[in-house]
Amino acid sequence: MEKFNYAMIGCGMMGQEHLRNLNLIDDANVVAVFEPDDNMAQIALALTNGAKRTASIEELIKQENIDALVISSPNFLHAEQLEQVFQETKLPVLVEKPVVTQLEQVEIIRRLAERHPAPVWVGMEYRYMPAIAFLIEKVNDGILGHPKMLTIREHRYPFLEKVADWNRFNRYTGGTLVEKCCHYFDLMRLLVNANPVRVMSSAGIDVNHQNERYKGEQPDILDNAYVIVEFDSGQRAMLELCMFAEGSRFQEEICVIGPEAKAEAFVPGPNRFHNPDLGTAPIPKVIISPRDKTQPQELEIPVDSKLLAAGDHNGSTFFQHQRFLNAIKGKGKVEVTVDDGLKAIVMGLAAQHSAQIGKTAVITNNGFSYTIS
Numbered sequence: 001m002e003k004f005n006y007a008m009i010g011c012g013m014m015g016q017e018h019l020r021n022l023n024l025i026d027d028a029n030v031v032a033v034f035e036p037d038d039n040m041a042q043i044a045l046a047l048t049n050g051a052k053r054t055a056s057i058e059e060l061i062k063q064e065n066i067d068a069l070v071i072s073s074p075n076f077l078h079a080e081q082l083e084q085v086f087q088e089t090k091l092p093v094l095v096e097k098p099v100v101t102q103l104e105q106v107e108i109i110r111r112l113a114e115r116h117p118a119p120v121w122v123g124m125e126y127r128y129m130p131a132i133a134f135l136i137e138k139v140n141d142g143i144l145g146h147p148k149m150l151t152i153r154e155h156r157y158p159f160l161e162k163v164a165d166w167n168r169f170n171r172y173t174g175g176t177l178v179e180k181c182c183h184y185f186d187l188m189r190l191l192v193n194a195n196p197v198r199v200m201s202s203a204g205i206d207v208n209h210q211n212e213r214y215k216g217e218q219p220d221i222l223d224n225a226y227v228i229v230e231f232d233s234g235q236r237a238m239l240e241l242c243m244f245a246e247g248s249r250f251q252e253e254i255c256v257i258g259p260e261a262k263a264e265a266f267v268p269g270p271n272r273f274h275n276p277d278l279g280t281a282p283i284p285k286v287i288i289s290p291r292d293k294t295q296p297q298e299l300e301i302p303v304d305s306k307l308l309a310a311g312d313h314n315g316s317t318f319f320q321h322q323r324f325l326n327a328i329k330g331k332g333k334v335e336v337t338v339d340d341g342l343k344a345i346v347m348g349l350a351a352q353h354s355a356q357i358g359k360t361a362v363i364t365n366n367g368f369s370y371t372i373s
């Protein structure tokens with residue numbers, strides 16, 4: 001069987017999730033990694049079949065046997081590393097979200113990506129969680145009628161510790177509503193199939209990180225938020241984020257309502273954080289509730305235990321890699337484009353800004369910018 005050789009830029013928690021999932025794909029093989037942290041590099045290399053550790057990105061991309069790159073370095077490095085990859089290679093690339101962290105980077109990356117001759121895919125794994133994928137399919141089938149309202153609720157554990165604590169500060173992450181919530185803004189765009197026009201948000205740092213200090217500095221990342229988004233189609237969506245709610249049965253709850261019915265998806269958090277004293281981990285499910293007084297239909301959407309063990313994202317990283325590989329082979333299209341990734345970031349940046357100054361942001365430039373005053 002022909003093998004497709006991958007090289008990894010950044011092999012911390014998420015990079016290792018990519019490695020474990022690529023190991024489940026028969027024709028994928030990781031041949032090189034660039035990971036500056038010795039401890040992370042050792043763990044990552046042990047997950048490969050003899051991959052080479054390089055001392056720099058330059059050395060990595062000069063390897064002759066590489067067919068694709070995966071970028072899973074800290075958020076603030078994505079834009080500059082993508083620029084380098086676009087300028088110095090013609091390789092397919094999967095870049096973790098958020099594709100950029102600053103508004104000024106949006107146009108630069110957009111232009112460079114447009115000219116890149118190979119597939120560029122942004123890691124929006126949540127689209128591929130089986131229960132969420134099923135919900136999207138049902139909404140697209142039209143069983144709700146034209147969706148009018150969408151609520152996404154994430155109730156979860158606080159941000160985990162990261163290498164060099166980069167995720168404790170907005171300047172490295174883009175802010176919580178960019179870093180974490182770009183997934184949800186991406187899902188909003190996908191589920192309503194329309195363009196956002198206004199974003200308003202209220203958010204705070206009310207429980208977590210209060211007593212943490214890094215070189216004397218207190219984290220400035222939000223731990224709870226409400227964000228309301230209006231779309232040019234008249235549809236509206238709301239995000240509710242709480243990062244001090246790890247006791248919740250389900251981590252993500254998504255509810256879409258149209259004139260004919262309501263559809264909900266429920267996804268539990270990572271298996272490794274499930275408390276066995278509370279019984280077995282909940283199975284993801286979708287509930288469809290028609291308005292015509294027939295019974296709501298409740299469907300369990302289980303995920304293969306091998307996929308659950310390979311990561312924290314309900315099997316989605318595996319399904320995303322299958323599709324990315326199809327795009328590399330020319331057998332499928334890029335489903336999460338750089339434009340998709342950037343538009344979700346613009347919504348996140350607008351939400352961060354709205355919460356900061358208490359005003360509504362207006363999305364401009366076809367989704368690639370915003371104004372607020």
Ligand SMILES: NC(=O)c1ccc[n+]([C@@H]2O[C@H](COP(=O)([O-])OP(=O)(O)OC[C@H]3O[C@@H](n4cnc5c(N)ncnc54)[C@H](O)[C@@H]3O)[C@@H](O)[C@H]2O)c1
Pocket residue numbers: 009010011012013014015034035036037040072073074075077096097098123124125126162163164179313
């Ligand atoms: N899609 C998802 O659901 C999801 C989930 C978690 C993380 N992520 C994303 O994955 C990325 C990595 O997050 P993480 O949780 O693995 O963080 P992490 O801190 O565990 O890993 C980041 C790794 O990058 C390494 N690194 C530091 N400087 C580097 C450089 N110049 N070049 C390459 N690597 C460098 C660090 O040593 C570390 O090992 C982030 O962008 C994050 O937003 C995505």
